[in-house]
Amino acid sequence: AQRVTQPEKLLSVFKGAPVELKCNYSYSGSPELFWYVQYSRQRLQLLLRHISRESIKGFTADLNKGETSFHLKKPFAQEEDSAMYYCALSGYSTLTFGKGTMLLVSP
Amino acid sequence: GAGVSQSPRYKVAKRGQDVALRCDPISGHVSLFWYQQALGQGPEFLTYFQNEAQLDKSGLPSDRFFAERPEGSVSTLKIQRTQQEDSAVYLCASSPQRSNQPQHFGDGTRLSIL
Numbered sequence: 001a002q003r004v005t006q007p008e009k010l011l012s013v014f015k016g017a018p019v020e021l022k023c024n025y026s027y028s029g030s031p032e033l034f035w036y037v038q039y040s041r042q043r044l045q046l047l048l049r050h051i052s053r054e055s056i057k058g059f060t061a062d063l064n065k066g067e068t069s070f071h072l073k074k075p076f077a078q079e080e081d082s083a084m085y086y087c088a089l090s091g092y093s094t095l096t097f098g099k100g101t102m103l104l105v106s107p
Numbered sequence: 108g109a110g111v112s113q114s115p116r117y118k119v120a121k122r123g124q125d126v127a128l129r130c131d132p133i134s135g136h137v138s139l140f141w142y143q144q145a146l147g148q149g150p151e152f153l154t155y156f157q158n159e160a161q162l163d164k165s166g167l168p169s170d171r172f173f174a175e176r177p178e179g180s181v182s183t184l185k186i187q188r189t190q191q192e193d194s195a196v197y198l199c200a201s202s203p204q205r206s207n208q209p210q211h212f213g214d215g216t217r218l219s220i221l
Contacts, residue, residue: 004149006149034208043110043213043215044150045212046209049208088149092163094140094152094155094163094166095140095150095152095210096152097142097149098149099147099148099149
């Protein structure tokens with residue numbers, strides 16, 4: 001069975017501080033992992049996917065198969081980064097989501 | 108162009124009533140997905156269509172839940188004899204490809220069962 005764990009429900013940081021949102025997964029095959037973000041009053045949207053290996057809005061995430069992790073990082077948080085972040089794992093026809101981490105960036 | 112559209116945005120029903128939730132995917136998108144998101148949880152997969160074919164319905168929680176996409180575009184999720192535990196946000200997503208990525212989500216329908 002595939003499973004995604006996001007251990008933190010809430011992460012609160014000050015503007016300019018580094019951010020790391022943790023994600024661990026369990027999957028028997030070759031995983032495809034994603035981060036989705038939901039800003040206040042907006043719909044869920046794709047932030048980044050591991051196969052593209054790109055930085056979006058300053059965020060990066062590296063797939064670590066040894067540790068089965070896909071943590072989301074940003075060196076300097078901005079207030080506009082405040083949102084709900086979901087890690088997701090792609091199976092055959094489904095996405096399995098974690099429970100999400102609320103990121104609050106204070107001025 | 109328009110994104111995924113879901114209606115109604117909010118639905119309140121009494122326990123035991125039947126409800127129908129509609130999803131208009133992005134035009135031309137082959138794949139369509141339904142998710143259920145309970146309060147404080149991440150979205151959970153319900154069912155998946157490729158064109159009009161329902162290829163996976165393993166996430167539907169009971170036989171009270173039924174989904175269709177008869178012409179391969181608009182989809183309807185129907186819940187019969189609603190129960191309080193059915194209260195959740197129901198999300199629809201569509202994808203242009205035969206695989207399940209990238210998925211574009213709608214705003215969801217918030218269903219409250221009294």
